[in-house]
C-alpha cells in the first residue's frame with residue numbers, strides 16, 4: 001500500500017491490488033476515509049498508518065457499492081459507513097451481493113481473510129448534497145455529486161476548500177470507462193459532463209483505481225474517455241484504446257461494454 005499526501009489535509013492510500021485508492025481527509029478536528037484498500041495486510045495496517053499520519057477517521061464513506069470500495073469496515077469494525085442513497089438502494093436490491101463477490105474474488109486469487117465483510121447499518125446520504133467535515137472555523141463542506149454510469153449508483157466527493165475531488169471509478173489512467181452491471185452509457189456521459197467543471201476547480205483528482213492526477217491530467221483523461229465512449233457507441237470492435245490502457249484486460253472490459261451497450 002502506497003501512501004501519498006496530495007495536500008496537507010488529504011492522504012491517498014493506493015492498494016497493491018487493482019491500484020484501488022482510499023482517500024483520507026481531515027478538517028476541523030475530524031477525519032473521514034473514502035473507499036478502502038483491498039488486501040488483508042493493507043486493511044490490517046490501515047489504522048496504524050492513518051493514526052500515525054494524523055488522519056484517524058471518525059467515519060467511513062464509499063463512492064459506490066462495488067465490493068472493492070466497501071472494505072473500510074474490515075479495518076474499522078462498527079464504524080459508520082455513509083453511502084449515496086442510490087448505493088444504499090442498490091445494497092437493498094442486491095442483498096449479500098457485495099459479500100458474495102468479495103468471497104468469489106478472494107477465492108479466485110487465494111486471498112484469505114480472518115473475517116467476512118459485515119456492512120451492518122449504512123447511512124444513506126442525499127446526493128446531490130453536502131456533508132460537514134470538522135467543527136468550528138476550520139470545518140469544511142464536502143460536496144456530494146451524483147456519479148452514475150459505471151454502476152447504477154454512486155457519488156463523487158469534492159472537498160472544494162482542499163481542491164480535492166474523489167470521483168470513484170471514473171477518470172482512471174489504468175482502466176477504460178467500464179459500463180458494468182446496471183450502469184449505462186448515457187449516465188456515464190452525464191457523469192463526465194458533471195465532473196468536468198469540478199475537475200477544472202480541483203488541484204487533485206483521485207480516481208477509484210490508478211494514480212491521483214493533477215487537473216491537466218484529469219482533463220486529458222476526461223477527453224480520452226469521451227472519445228472512447230464515442231467509439232463504444234459506434235459499436236467499434238477494436239477501437240484505439242488510450243495510451244497506457246491498451247491491454248488485454250482493458251480489451252476484455254471493452255468486449256463487456258459492447259455486449260452491454262448493444263444488448
Ligand SMILES: [Zn+2]
Pocket residue numbers: 066068069169208209
Ligand atoms: Zn472499483
